[in-house]
Every structure is written in structure tokens, then in C-alpha cells.
Amino acid sequence: MPEANLIDELSWRGLIHQQTDEAGLAKLLASGPQTVYIGFDPTADSLHVGGLMQLMMLRRFQKAGHRPIALVGGATGMIGDPSGKSEERNLLSAEQLQANVDGVAQQMRRFLDFEGDQAALLLNNFQWMQGYSYLEFLRDVGKSFPVGAMMGKESVRSRLDSEAGLSYTEFSYMLLQAYDFVHLCKEHGCKIQAGGSDQWGNITAGIDLGRRMLGEQLFGLTAPLLTTSDGRKMGKTERGAVWLDPARTSPYAFYQYWVNVADADVMRCIAYLTEIEKAEYDELASQTESDPGRRAAQKRLAQWMTEFCHGDDGLESAMKATQIFFGGEIGDATDQQLSEIFADVPSSELERSALGGEGLWIVEALQNAGLAGSSSEARRAIKDGGVYVNNERISDMNLKLTEPDLASETVIVLRKGKRKYGLLRFPK
Known part of the structure; x- marks a missing residue:
């Protein structure tokens, strides 16, 4: 994908929700290879499909010639982001947090190129935050961060007005994430932060801090959240989240989730999560409209996603399990495979x-x-x-x-x- 086409690509896919400076960002991207980062919260040792959407955003930037930074929040994960949350998260132990960081980092290597010309970077903000004392952070960063600006952020206001309230620990999260942007700009020349639309407040806080501390113009870009047509978060089932780790969500269950996506949601999933080209996208959209019973788009989505996330073997396993459920030969199966295939069977x-x-x-x-x-x-x-x-x-x-x-x-x-x-x- 040529650099000049990246914005067009993101636009037709519906992946641009907000931009801080549309003209400025387009000019920056057209000027040559840039560095862009997205943060990932290590609340579990695997990403789920919501996190995959952000990984795909980094992947799209990389394929357009830019360098992605996947930032795992080893430091910020100790606090927990209040954005979009109605109550404070339970704090994780240092050991559990490290295990989560390691698990998420391993998964990211499947989706980003860490060895090419624009090799991705995999960083952990604990690396630069662990040496900061409380007083040093207040002196160096806190003095450049106006409280009024924080109070104006929707993520903070909504929690302050809620029954759960907002602890000082969570209140400090925005400072830490904002400083990540400053650090990455200073050390890696990163001038673009992307993320889900719920991160808009944190992103703009980082842009403001970069201007105050470095005198740099930074840019922010958010994508819509991955939701169903009725506003519910996608990637949730009766059994819980749909994970990228095959030990948590088997390739068969992963395939079945996508093949059963509603007609109203399937084309948005293809646009957001896959690299299916526009011509094929339009053909699938046409087939879904004219003959929804064929479920052509759902089958293509399930095939693409399963092969992409779990490889050829994962797709083959998922297809075999699907055939078994619909009366195909069982052959050599394990108890675990049959339990997954017939999870809802008495x-x-x-x-x-x-x-x-x-x-x-x-x-x-x-x-x-x-x-x-x-x-x-x-x-x-x-x-x-x-x-x-x-x-x-x-x-x-x-x-x-x-x-x-x-x-x-x-x-x-x-x-x-x-x-x-x-x-x-x-x-x-």
C-alpha cells in the first residue's frame, strides 16, 4: 500500500473516527516514513479481538511504509485506565503483570514485522517509568500538566459523576500515558498516536504535554470501537471474550464466532479487521444484500480471520470441526475437540x-x-x-x-x- 493511499485506505474502511489535525496529519504522512504508536493494556496474558483491531491499525501503517511501535503498558497497567470503565479495576501483582506483558508481546510478533526496513518496536513503558521517583515525576511532568485540562476530559468527568468515583491512582493514569507520548517522541521521533475512540482524552493530553515539554506538534488519530450494530462490544460470547490465544478460544470457536456474525455487522468487521481489498469487499457486500442466506461474507470473514490468527493448521482444524458438527466423518478426535465442537450439546x-x-x-x-x-x-x-x-x-x-x-x-x-x-x- 503506497504511503499516499493510507488515509484513503483508512477512510473507506471507516477506521477514522477522530483526528486532531486532518490536514497536518496528511501532510506529515506524505512527507516520508513516520513513527506511530498504540498502547496496549496488559490486563490478561492474551489479547482479544478488540486488541486485534488496534494491531491491524499498526500493521496498516507499517505496510504503508511507516514504523509502528506497539507499547505494552507495564507501568500504566499497574494503575488501570479509567477510560470507558464504570469502576476501578483490581490491581495486578507485579508477577501477574509481567506474565501478561510477556504473553501479549509474544502474540504481537505474529502480526507485525520486527525485522524489515521499517521494523516494528515492541516497548514496555515500565522501562522508562521504573527509574522515576514520585518527586521527580511531579517536578518534570506534573508541572506541565494543567488540572483544568484533565477535568475537562470526558473519561475523567464521567467517572467523577459516577457512583464509583475516581481514585487519585486512576486520576494519575492520564499523566503517565501522556508522558509515554513525550518519551516516544523524544527517543524515537514518534509524532503520531493512534487508538480506539475511548482513548481520545488520553491522546489529546499527550499532544498537549508534548507541546508544553518539547515544543513539538504531535498528532492523534482514533478508530471507532469494535461494536455491534446495536452498540454492544464485539468479541463477547456467553462463555466470555473471544481471545487470540488458541488455549483460551480454540480455532473452531474462533471460526464459529465470525461465521455467525450478524448481517448488519459482517461488512464492518471485514473492513475493520481484515486486509481484504475494496473490490472483493464490494462484491461480498453485494452478495450479502442480494442473497444473505448464502452467508458468503461471514464465511469469508471466518476463513480470513482464522487463517490470519491461527495459521493454516488452525483453519484446517476449525473447518474439520465444523464439518463434524454438520455430520461429517469424525475420524481421530480428542475429548477436548469433541467438547469444543459439541459445547452446547446435552x-x-x-x-x-x-x-x-x-x-x-x-x-x-x-x-x-x-x-x-x-x-x-x-x-x-x-x-x-x-x-x-x-x-x-x-x-x-x-x-x-x-x-x-x-x-x-x-x-x-x-x-x-x-x-x-x-x-x-x-x-x-
Whole structure:
């Protein structure tokens, strides 16, 4: 992506929410390679999809020829950003915070190039804040930070007016983040800070501090938050956040999240989170409008996101799991894989000995799995050809299930009809 096209690229994708100086920023970017930074709060040892949106912003700048700085807030994470929060966060221990920093830093290396001509920098603000004494910080930074300006920020006002209030610790967060911008400008020539729209107050505070302390003109750019059409934050499910760490959110669950995005949200997700080009974007938008039942945009979004975040193996695993759920061959599966695929399916636990001897009668198995209310209902379903063991149709009314019928270490998958599943678990 040529440098001159970056603003156009961000614009058509809807990624520009606010700018401090539109003409000045465009002129700066056109003048040659620049350095831009985004801060990431290490509240967990993995990023979730909201953080991915900011990583993609840095990636877009880098692909346009600029140098990105991913700043992990090892120091600011000790306090917690009050922006967009209704109450104060629990403070993390130094050990947990470091573990989170390490985890997030490792993930970032997947999305940014740390070795090219415009090699990304991965920094931790604890590196320059740990040596500051309280008195030194007040003398060097605090004197340049007017309280009136802080009180005027929406993130501060909303918390002061809330029932939870705002502690002095959180009140100080804005000073620390503002100083990050000053430090990065002084040490790395960084003149641009980007972030989500909830960071506008912190970004403008840093710009003001840079003017006062360095006499430099700095620039800010925010993107919209990743929300659904009705205003809810995306990346949340009934089971919690959608994480980038496959140990927290499996590639299958990750794929399923995106393939089930609502029609009203899917094109915005493609624009915000992927590198799908405008021509393909327009074609997918047209298909979604003319034939939403095909879910072409959702399938493309899920495929692109899963491959990008989890690689070819992750996508292959997700696709295989999806095929299993829709009646495909199970093959060699693990208990964990089947638990993820059939997370919402009723299951029953029986003694392992039930599979010994002559085995478990299929009619009783269907009743135990909740797929038949009586033996006559089970028999009728088998007779009608609507019963499957591990996604293979069975017709033998007298079939007995034994250990070779296990689909994994401890699970047998039963199905009645096209989509009604039940699991039987036989612990060792």
C-alpha cells in the first residue's frame, strides 16, 4: 500500500473516527516514513479481538511504509485506565503483570514485522517509568500538566459523576500515558498516536504535554470501537471474550464466532479487521444484500480471520470441526475437540463398564443421551433411518455399543435427525 493511499485506505474502511489535525496529519504522512504508536493494556496474558483491531491499525501503517511501535503498558497497567470503565479495576501483582506483558508481546510478533526496513518496536513503558521517583515525576511532568485540562476530559468527568468515583491512582493514569507520548517522541521521533475512540482524552493530553515539554506538534488519530450494530462490544460470547490465544478460544470457536456474525455487522468487521481489498469487499457486500442466506461474507470473514490468527493448521482444524458438527466423518478426535465442537450439546456420564461384556444397547443409549423419551421412540427413530453413531447412520435395532465405538478417549457421539446431538461420556 503506497504511503499516499493510507488515509484513503483508512477512510473507506471507516477506521477514522477522530483526528486532531486532518490536514497536518496528511501532510506529515506524505512527507516520508513516520513513527506511530498504540498502547496496549496488559490486563490478561492474551489479547482479544478488540486488541486485534488496534494491531491491524499498526500493521496498516507499517505496510504503508511507516514504523509502528506497539507499547505494552507495564507501568500504566499497574494503575488501570479509567477510560470507558464504570469502576476501578483490581490491581495486578507485579508477577501477574509481567506474565501478561510477556504473553501479549509474544502474540504481537505474529502480526507485525520486527525485522524489515521499517521494523516494528515492541516497548514496555515500565522501562522508562521504573527509574522515576514520585518527586521527580511531579517536578518534570506534573508541572506541565494543567488540572483544568484533565477535568475537562470526558473519561475523567464521567467517572467523577459516577457512583464509583475516581481514585487519585486512576486520576494519575492520564499523566503517565501522556508522558509515554513525550518519551516516544523524544527517543524515537514518534509524532503520531493512534487508538480506539475511548482513548481520545488520553491522546489529546499527550499532544498537549508534548507541546508544553518539547515544543513539538504531535498528532492523534482514533478508530471507532469494535461494536455491534446495536452498540454492544464485539468479541463477547456467553462463555466470555473471544481471545487470540488458541488455549483460551480454540480455532473452531474462533471460526464459529465470525461465521455467525450478524448481517448488519459482517461488512464492518471485514473492513475493520481484515486486509481484504475494496473490490472483493464490494462484491461480498453485494452478495450479502442480494442473497444473505448464502452467508458468503461471514464465511469469508471466518476463513480470513482464522487463517490470519491461527495459521493454516488452525483453519484446517476449525473447518474439520465444523464439518463434524454438520455430520461429517469424525475420524481421530480428542475429548477436548469433541467438547469444543459439541459445547452446547446435552451429555450424560455412564460407567465405563457399560461398554463391557455385550455392551450398551443402542435403544438405551439414545434414552440416556436424551434423544428418545422411550424405547418405542428410539426404535421408531432407528427404523426411520434417523439415528447416527459418531455421524454414521445405523439400522440395527439390536446394536450394542462397546469400547471400539468410542469416537475419542471417552466419548460416543449420538445424533437423531439432522442436528439433534447427544454425547455419552464413559470416564476411564
